[in-house]
Each structure stands twice: as C-alpha cells, then as structure tokens.
Amino acid sequence: MKNETAGKDLSEGLNHLGSERWNSLTKNDSKFESTLxxxxxxxxxxxxxxxxxxxxxxxxxxxxxxxKELENIxxxxxxxxxxxxxxxxxSVGDGKSHLLAYMKEHYSELMHDVIVHNDSTESYDPxxxxxxxxxxxxxxxxxxxxxxxxxxxxxxxxxxxNFYSLQRKAGKFQALCDFIDQSGVFEKGQQRIKQDGxxxxxxxADSQPYVLTKEGPKSPFFLELIDKVTNTDRNNPxxxxxxxxxxxxxxxxxxxxxxxxxxxxVKESIVQSLIEVMIxxxxxxxxxxxxxxxxxxxxxxxxxxxxxxxxxKVNDMLPNLIYGHPDRSPLLAALNEIxxxxxxxxxxxxxxxxxxxxxDPLDFVVKELGEHMAIGAWKQVNSMHKKNVQIEYSQLLxxxxxxVYRKNYDEVYREYVHFLxxxxxxxxxxxxxxxxxxxxxxxxxxxxxxxxxxFVDSPNKTFRLAVxxxxxxxxxxxxxxxxxxQDEVEQFTPSIRIGFSQKAESFLFELDYKxxxxxxLISNGYRPNRQDIQDALQFSEFHDRIIKSADKxxxxxxxxxxxxxxxxxxxxRFSKSxxxxxxxx
Numbered sequence: 001m002k003n004e005t006a007g008k009d010l011s012e013g014l015n016h017l018g019s020e021r022w023n024s025l026t027k028n029d030s031k032f033e034s035t036l037x038x039x040x041x042x043x044x045x046x047x048x049x050x051x052x053x054x055x056x057x058x059x060x061x062x063x064x065x066x067x068k069e070l071e072n073i074x075x076x077x078x079x080x081x082x083x084x085x086x087x088x089x090x091s092v093g094d095g096k097s098h099l100l101a102y103m104k105e106h107y108s109e110l111m112h113d114v115i116v117h118n119d120s121t122e123s124y125d126p127x128x129x130x131x132x133x134x135x136x137x138x139x140x141x142x143x144x145x146x147x148x149x150x151x152x153x154x155x156x157x158x159x160x161x162n163f164y165s166l167q168r169k170a171g172k173f174q175a176l177c178d179f180i181d182q183s184g185v186f187e188k189g190q191q192r193i194k195q196d197g198x199x200x201x202x203x204x205a206d207s208q209p210y211v212l213t214k215e216g217p218k219s220p221f222f223l224e225l226i227d228k229v230t231n232t233d234r235n236n237p238x239x240x241x242x243x244x245x246x247x248x249x250x251x252x253x254x255x256x257x258x259x260x261x262x263x264x265x266v267k268e269s270i271v272q273s274l275i276e277v278m279i280x281x282x283x284x285x286x287x288x289x290x291x292x293x294x295x296x297x298x299x300x301x302x303x304x305x306x307x308x309x310x311x312x313k314v315n316d317m318l319p320n321l322i323y324g325h326p327d328r329s330p331l332l333a334a335l336n337e338i339x340x341x342x343x344x345x346x347x348x349x350x351x352x353x354x355x356x357x358x359x360d361p362l363d364f365v366v367k368e369l370g371e372h373m374a375i376g377a378w379k380q381v382n383s384m385h386k387k388n389v390q391i392e393y394s395q396l397l398x399x400x401x402x403x404v405y406r407k408n409y410d411e412v413y414r415e416y417v418h419f420l421x422x423x424x425x426x427x428x429x430x431x432x433x434x435x436x437x438x439x440x441x442x443x444x445x446x447x448x449x450x451x452x453x454x455f456v457d458s459p460n461k462t463f464r465l466a467v468x469x470x471x472x473x474x475x476x477x478x479x480x481x482x483x484x485x486q487d488e489v490e491q492f493t494p495s496i497r498i499g500f501s502q503k504a505e506s507f508l509f510e511l512d513y514k515x516x517x518x519x520x521l522i523s524n525g526y527r528p529n530r531q532d533i534q535d536a537l538q539f540s541e542f543h544d545r546i547i548k549s550a551d552k553x554x555x556x557x558x559x560x561x562x563x564x565x566x567x568x569x570x571x572x573r574f575s576k577s578x579x580x581x582x583x584x585x
Contacts, residue, residue, distance in 0.1 A: 029248070029250055030245050030250050030252060030305075031241035031244050031245055031250075032238070032241040032242045032244070032245045032250075032252075032254065032255060032258070033252065033254060033299065033303060034241070035237055035238055035241040036238065036254065036295055036298060036299060037295070038056060039229070039291040039292060039294050039295040040291075040292055040295050041093075041288055041289070041291075041292040056237060057098065057101065057102070058102075058105070058106075059228065059235075059236070059237060060228050061098070061102050062221065062224050062225060062228065064095075064099075064221065065207065065490070066099070066202055066204060066206075066207075067099055067102075067103075069194075069202055070086070070088070070099065070103065070202060071103075071107065071110070073086060073200055073202075074103070074107065074110040074111070074114070075110065077150055078109075078110055082198060083140065083141075083147045083148060083149055083150050083151070083198065084150050084151075084198040084199070084200060085138070085141050085150075085151050085152075085153070085176070085198060085199050085200065086150070086151070086152040086153070086200040086201075086202065087153055087155060087160065087199070087200065087201050087202070088100065088152060088153065088154045088155065088202050088204075089155055089156070089157050089160060089185060089201065089202065089203040089204065089205065090154075090156065090157065090203060090204030090205055091156060091157065091204065091205060091284060091286060092156055092286060092288075093286030093287060093288030093289055094204040094205075094286045094287055094288075095204065095286075095287045095288075096118070096154035096155075096204065097118050097154050098287070099154075100116050100118070100152065100154055104116065113149050113150060114149065114150045114151070114152055115137070115149050115150070115151045115152070116152055116153075116154075117134075117137045117151065117152070117153045117154070118153075118154045130159055131159070131162060131163055131166060134153075134155075134159070134163050135163075137151065137153065138151070138153075138173065138176070141173070141175075141176055141198070141199075142172060142173050142176075157185070157186070157203075157205065160180070160185070161186060164177055164180050164186075175197070175199075176199060179196050179197070179199040179201070180201075182196060183201045185201055185203055206491055207490055207491050208278075208490075208492065208494070209221045209222055209278075209285060209287075209290075210222065210271075210275045210278070211488040211489060211490050212417065212420060212421040212424065212488065212489035212492060213421065213487065213488050213489075214421060214487075216408075216414070216417055216418075217272075217275045217279070217417055218271075218275075218488075219271050219274070219275055222271045222274060222290065223267060223268070223271055225287070225290060225291070225294075226261070226267045226270070226271070226294065227267070229261075229294055230258070230261050230262045230267070232262060238258075242255060242258055250305065251305070251306050252303045252304065252305055252306055253300050253303055253306065253312050253313070253316045253317070253376065254298050254299045254300070254303050256312065256317070256318075256375055256376035257297065257298045257299075257300075257316075257317065257318040257321065257376075258298050259375065260317075260318045260319075260373065260375070260376075261294075261297070261298060261318060263372070263373075263404075265403070265404055265405075265406070266318075266403050266404065268406070269402070269403045269404070269406040270297075270322065270403070272406060273322070273335060273338060274290075274293075274335075276338055276410075276413065277331070277334040277335055277337070277338060278494065279413070279416070279417065279420075279494045279513050280337075280338065280413065280513050280514070281334045281337065282494075282512070283330070283331060283334045285331065289329075289331060292329065292331075293329070293331050293332070296321065296325070296328050296329060296332060297318055297321045297322050298318070298321075300313070300315075300316035300321060301328070302316075303316075309376065309377070309379040309380055310379075310380050312376050312377040312379075312380070313377065314377045314389060314392040314393060314396055315392060316377075317376055317377050317396055317400075319396055319399035319400040319402075319403055320395065320396055320399060322335055322399070322403075323335055323336055323338075323339040323340065323341070323399050324336065324339070324395070324399070339399070340398050340399050340401075340402035341395055341398055341399065343409055343410075345409060348398055351368070351397065351398070351401060352394045352397065352398065355368075355393075355394065355397055356390060356394065360382065361381045361382055361384065361393070362374065362378060362379070362381050362382050365378055365381060365397065368397075368401065369400060369401065369404055370404070373400065373404060377393075377396070378396075381393055412516070412517050412520050413513065415516075415520075416513050416516045416517075418430070419431070419434050419496065419516075420492070420494065420495075420496060421489060422434075423475070423479075423480060423496045423498075424479070424480075424481070424482055424483040424489040424492050425481065425483055425484055425486075425489065426480060426481025426482075426483075426484040431475070431480075431498075432473075434496075434498070434511075435473045435498075437519055437520070437523055438498065438499075438500075438511070438519060439471065439500075440519070440522065440523045441518075441519040441522050441523065441539075442454065442469075442471070442500070442543060442546065444522045444523070444527075445522070445528065445539075445540070445543050446458075446459075446543070447459065447464075448466070449464075449466050449557055449559045449566055450466075450557070450566070450584075452468055452469060452470070453466040453467065453468050453469070453557055454466060454467065454469055454546075454547070455559075456547045459561065461561065462560065462561055462562070463558045463559065463560055463561065464558070464559045464561060465556060465557070465558060465559075466556065466557040466558075466559060467547060467550040467551070467552050467555075467556050467557075468550060468551065468555050468556070469502060469546060469547075469550050470502060470503075471500040471501070471502055471546070472500060472501045472502070473498075473500060474498070474499050474500055474501045474506045474507070474508060475497065475498050475499075475508075476497035476498070476508060479492075479497055480497075494512065494513070495510040495511060495512040496510070496511040496512075497509075497510055497511075498511050499542060500546065502546060502549050502550065503549055503551075505549055507542055507545045507546055507549070508542075509538050509539055509541075509542040510538060514535070514536075515536050515538075515539055518532060518535075518536055553571055554570060554571045555568070555569075555570055555571075556568075556569045557569070557584070558581075565583065566583070566584040567581055567583055567584065568581070568583070568584050569581050
C-alpha cells in the first residue's frame with residue numbers, strides 16, 4: 001500500500017541521512033512545519049481579512065450551504081437599484097470573514113456594488129468602538145436615510161445583540177430592529193424569517209458542523225477539512241511540503257503524526273470524538289478552532305529534528321497528543337475527558353496484559369494495529385522494560401487501538417443521539433420510550449410514596465407531604481418532526497425540548513446529554529444528591545413547576561419517614577369539615 005511505503009520511507013530517510021548532512025540542518029529548514037503554522041489560531045493567515053484572499057485560503061476553502069444562500073442573494077440583488085443590508089451572523093472563528101473574502105475573490109462581478117464590513121477587524125476611527133463603527137456603516141439604513149450600495153456585514157451575534165439593545169433603547173434603526181426581532185436570531189434554534197424588505201439575515205449558528213442520521217452523527221464538513229490538510233496529492237501544499245522535507249532528510253515527530261492522520265479510520269475516529277465532546281460537553285468548535293486542533297495533534301510542543309527513531313518521545317505521538325495534553329487548549333481538555341484510558345473495559349485490560357507479557361512487543365503491535373500504524377516511537381518499544389516506559393507505551397497502545405478500531409462503548413451516549421435524531425425526525429414511538437424514562441425521573445427526583453404521587457419536600461422531615469400529579473406528554477411542536485422524511489438532520493440544537501402538561505398548562509425543559517445520563521442513573525435506582533440537583537437546575541425548576549400546578553386541596557398524602565405510615569388528607573364533598581384524614585393501607 002502507498003501509505004505503508006510512505007511510513008517506511010520516513011524511517012529510511014532517517015537511517016540514510018549522513019550525520020554531517022543532519023548536523024547542518026535546523027528546524028527552520030522544515031517547509032512542512034512552516035506550512036502547518038497557518039493552521040494555528042495565532043497565525044495571521046487563520047483570520048481571513050474580508051478584503052483579500054490568498055492561494056492557500058483558496059485551496060482550504062470548503063463549500064457550505066450558507067455560501068449557496070449568500071450567492072443566491074447576491075444574484076438576486078445584482079442590478080437591483082434598491083440597496084439592501086445582509087447580516088452574516090455567527091460566532092468567533094466560524095468562517096464569516098473567510099466566506100466574504102472568498103466571494104470577493106471568486107465572484108467579483110457580484111460584489112462590485114457591495115460594501116463589505118467585518119465588525120471584528122475593521123474600524124474607521126481608533127477612538128470609536130465596534131458599536132460606534134457599526135452605527136456609521138449602517139447609518140444609510142436608519143429610517144429615512146437612503147444609500148446607493150448594498151452592504152454586507154460579518155458580525156458576531158454578541159456584537160449584534162449589543163447593537164440591537166442600544167438602538168432599541170435609543171429609538172433608532174427601528175425598521176432594522178423590528179427585522180431582527182422577527183428573525184428570531186437570538187432564540188436558540190428558533191430563527192423564523194431570513195428576509196424582509198431590504199434586510200437579509202444569514203446565520204452560521206443555524207446549523208451544526210455535523211449532521212444527525214439514523215446510524216448516528218456524522219460530519220462531512222470536518223472530514224473534508226481534514227482531507228484538505230492530508231490529501232496525498234501534490235496540489236495539497238501540506239502534503240507537498242511534507243514530501244519535500246522527506247526528500248531532503250528533514251524529519252520530525254510531526255511528519256510521523258501527519259502520516260498517521262492520513263488514514264481514513266483515524267480521521268473518522270477523530271471526527272466522532274469531536275462530535276462526542278460537542279454533544280457531551282457542549283463544546284463549540286469553530287473552523288478556526290478546528291484547524292488549530294489539527295496543528296496541535298500533529299505538532300508537539302517541542303518538535304525537534306530527528307536523527308533516528310530513538311529520539312521520538314512516546315507522549316508526542318498523535319494518539320497521545322489528542323487525548324493526553326489537556327493543558328494545550330480547551331478543546332484538548334474536553335477530549336481528555338473522553339480519553340479511552342478512562343473507560344474501564346475488560347477487553348482493554350486484556351490487550352494491555354498481552355502486550356506487556358510479549359517478548360517481542362513490536363511484533364504484537366504490528367499484528368494488532370498493522371505495520372503502517374506501528375511507526376515512530378513504536379520502533380523502540382522492544383526496549384521499553386529497559387527504559388522503564390511500559391506505562392507510556394501501554395497508554396499509547398490503548399489510545400491508538402481506540403482510534404484504529406473505534407467502537408461505541410458508551411451506551412448512554414449512543415441512546416441519547418438516537419433519541420435526538422428521532423425527536424427531529426418526529427418518531428412518536430421512540431420518543432414515547434423517552435417519555436417513560438423522563439416520567440420515572442419525575443417520580444424519583446424527590447421520591448414517590450405510591451403511584452401518581454410525588455413528594456414535595458426534603459426527606460429530612462418526620463412527615464413528608466406528597467401530591468397527586470396527572471401528566472400528559474408534551475413536546476415543542478415547532479421543533480419536533482421538523483426534519484421528518486429527511487435522511488440527515490442538518491438544522492438542530494443538540495438538546496430535546498420536551499416535558500409534560502398538567503391541568504392544561506405546559507411545562508417544557510431542555511433535555512441535554514448530561515441530564516439524560518443523570519435520568520438514566522435515577523431510573524436504575526440512583527438518588528440525586530444536592531450537587532446533581534444544582535447541576536440539573538432546569539429540570540429541578542421544571543419539577544417544582546409540576547408540583548406547584550398540582551391540586552393540593554383535594555387529595556394529599558402525609559408519609560411518616562420512619563415507619564412508612566401513609567395518611568391520606570382529603571377535602572370531603574358534603575361535610576362541614578375542611579379535611580378528612582384516613583390511613584392508607
């Protein structure tokens with residue numbers, strides 16, 4: 001295989017490099033590392049100025065649905081004498097400036113009569129803040145102020161919200177503020193309109209960088225970004241510089257890591273890990289943050305030139321850079337929390353035991369991972385006992401094995417993403433199963449003395465009060481089934497807006513992964529502690545609202561904490577007595 005040959009060539013390049021030639025080289029001679037540096041967040045190249053677009057950015061461009069929408073708007077406005085305002089919204093680093101730079105470079109005829117403004121990078125006056133600058137740019141769209149050009153603004157949602165709040169308070173830009181209200185851009189997952197009169201709204205936050213499918217979440221976008229960096233094609237500047245370094249005998253640990261990243265199974269496994277932390281940890285991964293992540297898992301902190309394989313550090317290998325360096329960035333810290341080492345599995349223990357007992361560990365690794373994967377630091381594994389680095393190699397084996405043979409061991413996570421897809425797909429039967437779990441959680445949250453009754457107070461009192469509840473399942477009808485009939489769910493938030501109604505009043509809450517995992521524990525007998533209740537504050541408040549709406553006048557229970565005696569307190573229908581108290585058998 002081509003990849004296997006390339007892996008051998010890296011080691012052979014080291015072995016055949018004369019010491020005199022090696023001594024004359026420095027890390028600065030590496031074209032590959034120099035090219036990789038544009039992936040760093042700190043690189044100027046990573047922030048595409050909306051007035052220029054270079055060759056590398058052209059190569060790195062990945063077409064997205066929002067680009068097609070923007071193109072269609074410009075085509076629609078071409079030759080239209082009525083100036084329009086396009087708000088291109090999103091979060092920091094998600095590609096707004098990059099998209100506008102790409103449009104200016106490749107669709108100049110459409111952008112001829114368009115003023116482009118980037119709220120995060122442009123200012124006409126050093127004494128003015130971003131809001132002051134925005135007011136000046138948008139002045140032609142204030143009521144009664146005409147303009148002769150279309151305007152497109154790349155703007156972060158936080159800045160737009162600040163601008164909107166200030167203008168509402170000042171009574172200015174009323175038509176624009178009304179449009180922002182109607183668009184629902186500040187309401188999570190609830191954007192309603194994208195155009196009204198001269199105003200257009202496009203929002204990167206409308207869609208996730210991954211999609212939901214029946215088989216599980218996928219990210220064609222992230223995979224395409226990785227492919228842009230790793231494609232084994234000389235038109236790829238990263239691959240081309242990697243080859244040039246190799247031909248010149250310039251090899252670092254980053255060259256080995258880049259080779260590992262070229263493999264399809266590794267790329268797909270990494271993307272699944274990224275989706276997992278986005279859902280579990282609510283991590284936002286912008287395009288800029290993603291590219292920086294690729295740099296961090298290819299290039300170790302100390303990426304020195306290698307004279308031979310023995311100088312490669314185990315902890316600098318790609319699997320360890322992904323899961324074992326939480327100090328390098330918030331994203332790597334999140335990935336560390338789903339580190340394969342933190343899963344206690346019998347199969348993993350057996351793998352490590354067999355590895356440590358082998359007289360030829362390298363042969364074992366080759367058979368387990370494949371020869372193309374047993375490169376870099378693995379070449380020195382047979383001396384691990386002598387160097388006392390068995391733990392480091394064992395950790396590398398577990399992490400690399402998980403990358404090559406990814407399996408979804410986390411059943412709770414698998415269930416949650418299944419329900420997430422079913423919710424947006426409108427699968428009533430499957431969501432019915434989810435309601436059963438949630439109802440169990442409602443009854444177990446503070447406890448239940450008998451069917452249809454839940455406690456309203458803490459378990460510390462001698463007598464506890466329980467009220468009767470009558471719940472009917474409810475969902476957010478605006479969202480439930482919004483992607484019915486589609487193979488992929490593209491526009492969604494990674495939570496489920498769900499709940500119950502009681503006495504014609506609806507109570508909904510956001511069911512995210514963390515709360516789902518807690519409800520699963522509760523359904524299996526776990527009793528939530530004070531920290532759980534604090535962490536699940538929204539569900540706790542939802543539970544309190546159910547209690548508040550329950551009928552406390554006609555039928556309540558008093559339960560003795562020590563002996564379990566249940567007293568039923570009723571309001572009699574035909575009696576002067578306010579209440580009747582009877583013992584429940």
